[in-house]
Structure formats: C-alpha cells, structure tokens
Amino acid sequence: MPTLTVNGRKVTVGDDVYILEACRAAGVEVPTLCNFDGLEPWGGCRLCVVDMSLEKWDDDWFKLVTACNHPVEEGMTVVTDSERVLATRRVVLDLLLARCPDTPLIQRLAAELGVDETSYEKNPEHTDCILCGLCTRVCDHIGVSAIASTDRGWGREIAPPFNEPPPDCIGCLACAEVCPTDHIPFATSNVKRTIWGKDFEMLRDPKTGEAVITKAQAEHFAERSGVPMTYFETSDKSKRLEVAKTFEKLQVVK
Amino acid sequence: MKMIYKVSVERCIACGKCELACAFAHGSEGRPSKSRINIHRRGPELGTPVVCFQCDDAACVTVCPTHALVRNEETAAIDMVRSRCISCRMCVAGCPFGNMLWDEAYNCVQKCDLCGGEPRCVPFCPTGAIAWVPIEEAVLPPEPLDRESLEAVP
Numbered sequence: 001m002p003t004l005t006v007n008g009r010k011v012t013v014g015d016d017v018y019i020l021e022a023c024r025a026a027g028v029e030v031p032t033l034c035n036f037d038g039l040e041p042w043g044g045c046r047l048c049v050v051d052m053s054l055e056k057w058d059d060d061w062f063k064l065v066t067a068c069n070h071p072v073e074e075g076m077t078v079v080t081d082s083e084r085v086l087a088t089r090r091v092v093l094d095l096l097l098a099r100c101p102d103t104p105l106i107q108r109l110a111a112e113l114g115v116d117e118t119s120y121e122k123n124p125e126h127t128d129c130i131l132c133g134l135c136t137r138v139c140d141h142i143g144v145s146a147i148a149s150t151d152r153g154w155g156r157e158i159a160p161p162f163n164e165p166p167p168d169c170i171g172c173l174a175c176a177e178v179c180p181t182d183h184i185p186f187a188t189s190n191v192k193r194t195i196w197g198k199d200f201e202m203l204r205d206p207k208t209g210e211a212v213i214t215k216a217q218a219e220h221f222a223e224r225s226g227v228p229m230t231y232f233e234t235s236d237k238s239k240r241l242e243v244a245k246t247f248e249k250l251q252v253v254k
Numbered sequence: 255m256k257m258i259y260k261v262s263v264e265r266c267i268a269c270g271k272c273e274l275a276c277a278f279a280h281g282s283e284g285r286p287s288k289s290r291i292n293i294h295r296r297g298p299e300l301g302t303p304v305v306c307f308q309c310d311d312a313a314c315v316t317v318c319p320t321h322a323l324v325r326n327e328e329t330a331a332i333d334m335v336r337s338r339c340i341s342c343r344m345c346v347a348g349c350p351f352g353n354m355l356w357d358e359a360y361n362c363v364q365k366c367d368l369c370g371g372e373p374r375c376v377p378f379c380p381t382g383a384i385a386w387v388p389i390e391e392a393v394l395p396p397e398p399l400d401r402e403s404l405e406a407v408p
Contacts, residue, residue: 038320038338138340142319174319177341177361203347212356213347221344225317232347239352244294244302247263 004076019067019078020048028080030067031089031109033180034132039141041069044133047109049088051079064088090115096130103128103181128183129158135175135184143224144168147175147196165198171214205235212236256389258330259368259376261303262396265383267404268293268301272375272384279374280364288357290366291375291384299401303384306353306366308332314345314354314365323365331368339363 003012006026013022018041023030033045043066051062055075064084079085093110098120100106110116135158136148146169150159160166171193176184186195190211193200202211203218218232234242276289291305308331315323315332322338323345325331345354345363355364376386381399 036338036340037335038322038340138320142340142342172342172344174340174342212343217342217344218347221317221319221348225348227313227317227348231313231350234352236346236349236352236355239350240292240304241294241352243304243351244296247302247304248296250263 002072002074002076004072004074004078006078007080013072017072019050019052019065019070019072019076022072023050023067023078023080030080031112032068033105033109033130034134035068036134036138036178039134039137041066042133042137043069045130046092047089049085049092051082051085053077086113089113094118094120099123100128100130100181102126103130105181106130128181130181131156131158132180133158134178134180138174138178142172142174142220144170144172144220146170160196166196169196169198170216170220171195171198171200172217172220203232205238206233207238208235210235210237256330257371257386258389258392259305259308259373260385260387260392260396261305262383262385263302264396265381265399266293266301266303267299267381267383267399267401268295269299269380271378271380272303275375275378276366279369283359285359288355288359288364290353290355290364299404304351304353305384306332307351308366308368313348313350317344317348319344326367326370329368329371331366333367334363334365336362 001012001015003010004022006023006028009026011022011026013025020030020035030048030050032048034042035048046066048067049064050067052065052070053062054073090113093113093115096106097110097115097118101118101122139145139147146166147158147160149156151157173186173195176186176195190204190209191202193202193214200214200216203213203215204211218229222229222232270286270293272291273286273289273293276291277286278284291303293301293303295301312332319342320338320340322335323332324335326333341361343356346356357364373386376384
C-alpha cells in the first residue's frame with residue numbers, strides 16, 4: 001500500500017492504482033476527457049497531466065505525466081496545480097477549442113482555466129467530436145469493434161468501415177452513452193433502433209411489447225457471457241410478474 | 255452481526271409505503287413507478303413485493319461488460335458503480351427476475367443496494383412484510399398476518 005503526497009496532502013492507496021485515482025482519494029480534482037472508470041486508461045486527451053517526482057530524484061526535479069495511466073509508487077510527490085501543469089492544460093484546451101468552438105463541455109473546461117477564446121484559427125466545420133477515443137475503446141471492450149478512427153492528421157475521424165453501416169455493430173448504444181460531448185446521434189424506441197446508419201430490430205416482450213435491447217445485442221452477450229438466451233426474451237415487467245406469481249403460491253391469507 | 259433483507263410475502267397489504275420510501279430515498283423524485291421495490295397488486299390489500307434478491311451467482315454481474323456491478327462485502331448487496339456504467343442495458347435484459355430497472359428520466363439503471371446497510375423501506379412497512387433482520391432469524395418461517403384484526407385507517 002504505497003503512500004504518496006498529492007498537493008502536500010498524504011494519501012495511502014492500493015497497489016495497482018494510477019495517479020488519477022490517488023488524486024481523487026486525496027480529494028483533488030483532475031480534469032479528464034478520455035478517462036472512464038470502466039475502461040483501461042488510455043492517456044489520449046493529455047488533460048490530466050500532473051507534475052510528479054520520486055523520492056530518489058533531486059528535490060526540484062519534476063516530470064510531467066498523464067495521471068490516468070501512470071502507476072503510483074511509494075513516496076511519490078504529485079502536484080496538480082503548478083504553473084507548468086496549468087499552462088500545459090491551457091494549450092490542450094486551446095487546441096480543442098479551435099477544433100470544437102461550439103461544444104459546451106470544452107467551453108466550460110477552457111473557461112475554468114481562463115481560456116475564453118482560442119488563439120488558433122477556428123474549425124469552420126462544426127463538430128462535437130474531440131477524438132477522445134472513448135467510443136472506439138468501449139466498442140473494443142465489449143468485443144465488437146464496429147467503429148474505429150479513420151484517416152490520419154486533420155482528416156482523422158471516428159467512423160465505421162468505409163463510412164457504411166457497420167456490419168459488426170450490435171446497436172448497444174454504449175458508444176453514444178460514453179461520449180462526453182454527446183456527438184453520436186441515435187434513435188431508439190420499442191420497435192426500432194438506429195445508430196451509425198444501421199437499423200436494428202428490438203427484442204420485444206411477447207406480451208407487453210416493451211424492449212430495452214436489440215436482438216443482435218442479446219445474441220452477442222448470450223454467446224459471450226454464457227447467460228442463456230431465454231433470460232433476455234421477456235421484459236423486466238413481465239419477469240417481475242412471473243416472480244410475484246411464484247410467490248403467490250406461498251402466500252397464506254387468513 | 256450479519257444482517258439480511260427478509261421479505262415475508264404473506265404479510266404484504268400492498269399499501270405502497272415501501273415504494274414511496276424508496277422513490278424518495280433514491281432521488282427518483284418520489285415517483286413510485288421508478289422505485290427499486292415493486293408491489294404486484296392482485297386484490298384489495300393483497301400484494302407481493304418484488305425486490306432484488308442480491309443473487310449469489312447473479313446474471314446481471316455476469317453480463318455486465320465493464321464490471322460496474324460488484325458485491326459489497328459489508329452489506330452483501332450487489333452495488334452499482336455508476337462511474338463504470340456504459341448504459342448498455344444488458345443487466346436490465348439479463349436479470350431473470352426483472353429487478354434491474356431502466357430509468358428513462360435519468361438515463362440510468364436503478365438497482366436495490368440495500369441503502370448501504372440500512373434499507374429505507376423497512377421502517378415504513380406497517381406489517382413487517384419487509385424486515386432487516388440478523389441472518390439467523392431469516393430462516394424462521396414468517397408468521398401469517400391476521401388480516402381480520404387490521405384496523406381501517408379513517
């Protein structure tokens with residue numbers, strides 16, 4: 001259980017955690033865009049940079065690292081609000097603000113660090129995508145990999161293969177739900193779900209017609225987790241009714 | 255002392271107080287339709303409360319792709335780690351008892367977490383149909399409710 005110092009405050013954390021978690025344990029907030037607790041850290045957005053020093057280093061020697069994917073060590077010193085750290089974050093947000101000038105989340109984060117206007121030329125094409133990679137990572141994580149980042153440089157974007165409806169997509173909406181800027185459009189109802197230009201048939205309850213997942217989603221997860229397909233076939237409401245009916249038989253009414 | 259959440263379906267009078275207590279305790283704006291305990295009403299003063307069983311080998315935990323559902327060793331409840339949830343709704347579809355609830359208003363999954371070891375619905379139950387009891391007491395068969403002697407509330 002390593003003990004480290006975050007902004008002058010001592011904190012003891014578990015062995016396999018990263019600096020970001022230690023900062024949160026110490027009550028210090030570090031801004032992030034591409035970090036998500038359910039996924040492996042990636043270090044893509046560079047917003048969570050912190051100054052870090054080890055005991056064996058010279059006293060005034062600090063190194064800039066991304067907090068989300070740098071493991072903690074015993075006796076580590078972390079500074080999250082040094083001028084160097086803040087200046088680095090301002091550059092990151094300045095660039096993001098140039099790419100997405102109309103995105104509320106970026107505007108808010110930038111304003112918090114005193115960047116009201118970007119110093120670069122604004123992107124003439126409107127986009128809310130900050131290329132944080134959360135959508136592609138979550139898609140990989142659930143074992144589908146239907147979308148990926150395509151092209152390089154300024155033409156880079158998140159898209160399905162050949163910009164056509166992705167054949168592997170199961171319509172789980174995880175990409176749209178984790179997107180920090182709500183950039184991925186989708187439509188869902190009890191009958192049909194549409195995302196990435198692909199239509200999905202919903203797995204409807206035979207009695208009530210309600211649906212929360214698509215058929216493709218149920219098939220994928222039944223195969224992956226070993227939970228029988230029959231578990232998914234009825235809605236939660238119908239299943240509660242079944243449970244209630246089972247217990248009714250126990251009910252002794254005087 | 256290890257405590258357990260005990261439901262005695264024999265004693266439920268379908269008053270709905272547990273649903274209200276739950277809806278208020280968990281910020282569902284007091285909407286009983288979105289509470290984590292649901293009473294199946296099947297007659298006057300006759301109901302069956304349905305609430306999460308906190309299964310040993312739980313389907314919701316098995317299907318969750320991001321390990322957002324974890325067992326709390328202290329309360330023995332399966333807790334939801336919201337920051338890990340990707341809202342894929344597989345747990346809602348996978349629970350064989352229908353106790354994972356999708357809340358459209360908040361775009362999240364609602365799940366009974368036993369209120370961290372102090373279920374808020376229990377003190378409101380007038381007949382003791384739901385109780386938070388030491389684990390040894392839970393195996394005793396419940397006493398049937400003497401419905402004749404119940405007094406009508408004016």
